[in-house]
Amino acid sequence: MTFPRYTPLVAALPSTVPFVGPETQERERGAAFDARLGANENTFGPSPRAIDAMQAAAGDVWMYGDAQSHDLRKALAAEHGVRPEHIVVGEGIDGLLGYLVRLVVGEGDAVVTSEGAYPTFNYHVSGFGGVLHKVPYRDDREDPEALIEKAREVGAKLVYIANPDNPMGSWHSGADLLAALDRLPEGCLMIVDEAYVECAPEGTALPVQPDDPRVIRMRTFSKVYGMAGARIGYALAAPDLIRAFDKVRNHFGINRIAQAGALAALEDRDWLAHVQGEIATARDRIGQIARDNGLTPLPSATNFVAIDCGGDGALAARVVAGLIARGVFVRMPFAAPQNRCIRVSAAPAETLEFFARALPEALAEAREG
Amino acid sequence: MTFPRYTPLVAALPSTVPFVGPETQERERGAAFDARLGANENTFGPSPRAIDAMQAAAGDVWMYGDAQSHDLRKALAAEHGVRPEHIVVGEGIDGLLGYLVRLVVGEGDAVVTSEGAYPTFNYHVSGFGGVLHKVPYRDDREDPEALIEKAREVGAKLVYIANPDNPMGSWHSGADLLAALDRLPEGCLMIVDEAYVECAPEGTALPVQPDDPRVIRMRTFSKVYGMAGARIGYALAAPDLIRAFDKVRNHFGINRIAQAGALAALEDRDWLAHVQGEIATARDRIGQIARDNGLTPLPSATNFVAIDCGGDGALAARVVAGLIARGVFVRMPFAAPQNRCIRVSAAPAETLEFFARALPEALAEAREG
Incomplete structure (x- = not known):
C-alpha cells in the first residue's frame, strides 16, 4: 500500500509544471540572466x-x-x-x-x-x-x-x-x-x-x-x-x-x-501612464531589433512582442536556447504555427540592448541547426 | 439554467467561512480594536x-x-x-x-x-x-x-x-x-x-x-x-x-x-529567542489577569492562553462579546466543553492592559446573562 492514498484523479496527473521559472534556469546554467525578458514581467517596476x-x-x-x-x-x-x-x-x-x-x-x-x-x-x-x-x-x-x-x-x-x-x-x-x-x-x-x-x-x-x-x-x-x-x-x-x-x-x-x-x-495614475508610455516605446524598440535582424515583429497590445523567426518551432526553440545561453531569458509559444515566434517582454532600452547584442549570434547559430 | 453550472459538490457547499476577520468586525462595530488578541497573531512582530x-x-x-x-x-x-x-x-x-x-x-x-x-x-x-x-x-x-x-x-x-x-x-x-x-x-x-x-x-x-x-x-x-x-x-x-x-x-x-x-x-535566532521569551512573559501575565478575576488559565505551549470562564459556552460567548464591545478582539473554542473558555493571544504588557481593564466589566455583564 502506498502512503498516502491519493485520489485516482491525482494519481493519474502528470508531474509536469506549466512553466520553468527563470531562477530555476539560472541555477541550471550556473549564472544569472543579464536580461529577464521571458515572463512578461514589468521591468519598469511598480509605482x-x-x-x-x-x-x-x-x-x-x-x-x-x-x-x-x-x-x-x-x-x-x-x-x-x-x-x-x-x-x-x-x-x-x-x-x-x-x-x-x-x-x-x-x-x-x-x-x-x-x-x-x-x-x-x-x-x-x-x-x-x-x-x-x-x-x-x-x-x-x-x-x-x-x-x-x-x-x-x-x-x-x-x-x-x-x-x-x-x-x-x-x-x-x-x-x-x-x-x-x-x-x-x-x-x-x-x-x-x-x-x-x-x-x-x-x-x-x-x-x-x-x-x-x-x-x-x-x-x-x-x-x-x-x-x-x-x-x-x-x-x-x-x-x-x-x-x-x-x-x-x-x-x-x-x-x-x-x-x-x-x-x-x-x-498612482501618473505612474500607470508613465509605464504605458515606456511599454509602447519598448515595443517599438523590440520591433526595430527584430527588423534589424530580418525578422518580423507582430503587432502587440501587451507588454511583450512576439517575433516571427521565419521558420518552424524547432528554429525558434534554437533561437530561444541561443539567447538563454547568452544570458537573455525569453520564452516562445507552445503550439504550431505560433511557435515559429519567440516572445520578448518590454523593458528599458539598456536591458533590451542585451537582447539586441545576443540576437544576431543566436539567430546565426539557430539557422545552422 | 443557472450560470455557471457549478459542480454538484460546490452547489451543495455552504457559504459559511471558517473565520470572520478582525477588520470585518472593526467595520461592523465602526471602530478599530484597541487590542488585537483574537487571531493568535504575534504582536511582538517579525524580526x-x-x-x-x-x-x-x-x-x-x-x-x-x-x-x-x-x-x-x-x-x-x-x-x-x-x-x-x-x-x-x-x-x-x-x-x-x-x-x-x-x-x-x-x-x-x-x-x-x-x-x-x-x-x-x-x-x-x-x-x-x-x-x-x-x-x-x-x-x-x-x-x-x-x-x-x-x-x-x-x-x-x-x-x-x-x-x-x-x-x-x-x-x-x-x-x-x-x-x-x-x-x-x-x-x-x-x-x-x-x-x-x-x-x-x-x-x-x-x-x-x-x-x-x-x-x-x-x-x-x-x-x-x-x-x-x-x-x-x-x-x-x-x-x-x-x-x-x-x-x-x-x-x-x-x-x-x-x-x-x-x-x-x-x-535571526536572537529575535526568535527574544520573541519566545516575550511570549512566555505574556502567557504569565494573561494567566495573572485571569486569576485576578477568579478565572482559571490553562497551561499553554503556544502564543495564546485559553481561560476557563467557569461556565458554559453561552457564558464564554457573552464574555467574548463584552470584550469585543470594549475594543478587545478575542475568540473562543467552538465545541463543548472547551467552549467554556476564551482564547487570548500573547502581546506586550501595554496591549494586555486593555484586556485587563475590560475583563472585569465584560465578566460581570456576562454573568448577568
Missing part, C-alpha cells in the same frame, strides 16, 4: 508609491491581511464603476483561475480554450479532471467564434479567451468580443483574461454589464502595475458568481503587504 | 532583519517569486537536518492543508480530526467532499489514541492533530506522539500541525525520520516568526509526498517579498 506602501506595511505583517480585501475592492469598484460585490481579490489570476475551475469543472466536464493559449489555465482544468477541447488560432489571434462554436459542440462549462492574447500579443476590440458573446451557449461561462488590457488600445476591455452572468473578467497587478511577485489579482463578475468563490477560496490568503501595494498602485 | 529584507525586496516585486523557493528550502533543510526534497513551501499552512486535502480526499473519503479543532482544515475537507469524523478532546488535549482508533474504524485517509493544540494551547511530547504513530492504520496519513511548536517546551516537535511516509508536519512563519500577513509556511514529509504537491500547487504562488522575509527571519 514608487506602491513601493512606499509595501515598505510601510512590512512592519505590520504580523497581522493577517484583511480577508475581504475591503479597501482594495472598494477602490477597484470605483475604478470600474461597479460595486465591491462584483469583485473578488485573489492570489493572482493563476490563483483565481484555480478557484474558478474548481467551482465549475468536475471530472469529464468539457472546457474550451485555444491551442497554445495559457498553460496554467490548462493545468487547473486537467488538475480537476476537466477535458480540454482546443481550437486553433486564426491569423495569430484567438478566434472567439470558433471558441464559442466549439463550446456549443462539446457542451463546455467554461470557455477561456485572453484579450489581449498571451503569447501572441494580438487582440480583439471589446465590442467585437461582446457581440460574439451573444452566441455563447446556455450554461457556458466565458473567462476573459484581461491580464494585459491596460497595455492595449482604448476599447479593448470588454464593455460588459457588471451583472452579466455569462462572463467573468480576470485582472491583475502583475503586469502593467509591476507587482508579479506580490501575487494579487482580481475578477469581475456578477455577484452570485463572486460570492461562490467564498465557498472555496483561501480566505486569509492575500498577503497584507500586497493589498497595501495594490491599493497605492491603483491610485 | 527587524525580516522587515529590512521585505523592504529591500519591495522594489523587486515586479519579478515573480522563485517557483521552487530554492533558497528558503535550502535554509529550512539545514535548520531541520533534512534535504530540500523533504520540504514544500506554500501559502501558509491554510494553503498547504488545501493542497494536501485535494491530493488525498475525494468525495466520501473519511477524514478524522478532533471536535473543536482547526476549522480551516474542516473547511478544506468539506470543500473536497470528504466526510469528517470527530473525536472529543480528553482533558482539554487532543487525544492521539482516540484519533488513531477512529481512523482505523472509519478507514480514514487523513487524520489531523495540532501539536501544540489550537484553540486549547495543550500539547503532547513528540516522543509520545511518535509512539502513537505505530498504531496508525495502513494507508492513513497523519498531519501534525506544528504551527505553534516554536512556543512549546523542548521535545514537543515530532522526532520523526524525514522519510517516514506516515506523517506530514506543517510549519509556518505566521506565528512565532510574526509574519501572518505574508502567507508563507512549509510542510515536511517524505520526498514522494512533497513531489506530489507539484501536481496541484500554484507554482508561482509564493510572494517574493515573503520568501525574502522568511529567509531573514529564519536566520
Whole structure:
C-alpha cells in the first residue's frame, strides 16, 4: 500500500509544471540572466508609491491581511464603476483561475480554450479532471467564434479567451468580443483574461454589464502595475458568481503587504501612464531589433512582442536556447504555427540592448541547426 | 439554467467561512480594536532583519517569486537536518492543508480530526467532499489514541492533530506522539500541525525520520516568526509526498517579498529567542489577569492562553462579546466543553492592559446573562 492514498484523479496527473521559472534556469546554467525578458514581467517596476506602501506595511505583517480585501475592492469598484460585490481579490489570476475551475469543472466536464493559449489555465482544468477541447488560432489571434462554436459542440462549462492574447500579443476590440458573446451557449461561462488590457488600445476591455452572468473578467497587478511577485489579482463578475468563490477560496490568503501595494498602485495614475508610455516605446524598440535582424515583429497590445523567426518551432526553440545561453531569458509559444515566434517582454532600452547584442549570434547559430 | 453550472459538490457547499476577520468586525462595530488578541497573531512582530529584507525586496516585486523557493528550502533543510526534497513551501499552512486535502480526499473519503479543532482544515475537507469524523478532546488535549482508533474504524485517509493544540494551547511530547504513530492504520496519513511548536517546551516537535511516509508536519512563519500577513509556511514529509504537491500547487504562488522575509527571519535566532521569551512573559501575565478575576488559565505551549470562564459556552460567548464591545478582539473554542473558555493571544504588557481593564466589566455583564 502506498502512503498516502491519493485520489485516482491525482494519481493519474502528470508531474509536469506549466512553466520553468527563470531562477530555476539560472541555477541550471550556473549564472544569472543579464536580461529577464521571458515572463512578461514589468521591468519598469511598480509605482514608487506602491513601493512606499509595501515598505510601510512590512512592519505590520504580523497581522493577517484583511480577508475581504475591503479597501482594495472598494477602490477597484470605483475604478470600474461597479460595486465591491462584483469583485473578488485573489492570489493572482493563476490563483483565481484555480478557484474558478474548481467551482465549475468536475471530472469529464468539457472546457474550451485555444491551442497554445495559457498553460496554467490548462493545468487547473486537467488538475480537476476537466477535458480540454482546443481550437486553433486564426491569423495569430484567438478566434472567439470558433471558441464559442466549439463550446456549443462539446457542451463546455467554461470557455477561456485572453484579450489581449498571451503569447501572441494580438487582440480583439471589446465590442467585437461582446457581440460574439451573444452566441455563447446556455450554461457556458466565458473567462476573459484581461491580464494585459491596460497595455492595449482604448476599447479593448470588454464593455460588459457588471451583472452579466455569462462572463467573468480576470485582472491583475502583475503586469502593467509591476507587482508579479506580490501575487494579487482580481475578477469581475456578477455577484452570485463572486460570492461562490467564498465557498472555496483561501480566505486569509492575500498577503497584507500586497493589498497595501495594490491599493497605492491603483491610485498612482501618473505612474500607470508613465509605464504605458515606456511599454509602447519598448515595443517599438523590440520591433526595430527584430527588423534589424530580418525578422518580423507582430503587432502587440501587451507588454511583450512576439517575433516571427521565419521558420518552424524547432528554429525558434534554437533561437530561444541561443539567447538563454547568452544570458537573455525569453520564452516562445507552445503550439504550431505560433511557435515559429519567440516572445520578448518590454523593458528599458539598456536591458533590451542585451537582447539586441545576443540576437544576431543566436539567430546565426539557430539557422545552422 | 443557472450560470455557471457549478459542480454538484460546490452547489451543495455552504457559504459559511471558517473565520470572520478582525477588520470585518472593526467595520461592523465602526471602530478599530484597541487590542488585537483574537487571531493568535504575534504582536511582538517579525524580526527587524525580516522587515529590512521585505523592504529591500519591495522594489523587486515586479519579478515573480522563485517557483521552487530554492533558497528558503535550502535554509529550512539545514535548520531541520533534512534535504530540500523533504520540504514544500506554500501559502501558509491554510494553503498547504488545501493542497494536501485535494491530493488525498475525494468525495466520501473519511477524514478524522478532533471536535473543536482547526476549522480551516474542516473547511478544506468539506470543500473536497470528504466526510469528517470527530473525536472529543480528553482533558482539554487532543487525544492521539482516540484519533488513531477512529481512523482505523472509519478507514480514514487523513487524520489531523495540532501539536501544540489550537484553540486549547495543550500539547503532547513528540516522543509520545511518535509512539502513537505505530498504531496508525495502513494507508492513513497523519498531519501534525506544528504551527505553534516554536512556543512549546523542548521535545514537543515530532522526532520523526524525514522519510517516514506516515506523517506530514506543517510549519509556518505566521506565528512565532510574526509574519501572518505574508502567507508563507512549509510542510515536511517524505520526498514522494512533497513531489506530489507539484501536481496541484500554484507554482508561482509564493510572494517574493515573503520568501525574502522568511529567509531573514529564519536566520535571526536572537529575535526568535527574544520573541519566545516575550511570549512566555505574556502567557504569565494573561494567566495573572485571569486569576485576578477568579478565572482559571490553562497551561499553554503556544502564543495564546485559553481561560476557563467557569461556565458554559453561552457564558464564554457573552464574555467574548463584552470584550469585543470594549475594543478587545478575542475568540473562543467552538465545541463543548472547551467552549467554556476564551482564547487570548500573547502581546506586550501595554496591549494586555486593555484586556485587563475590560475583563472585569465584560465578566460581570456576562454573568448577568
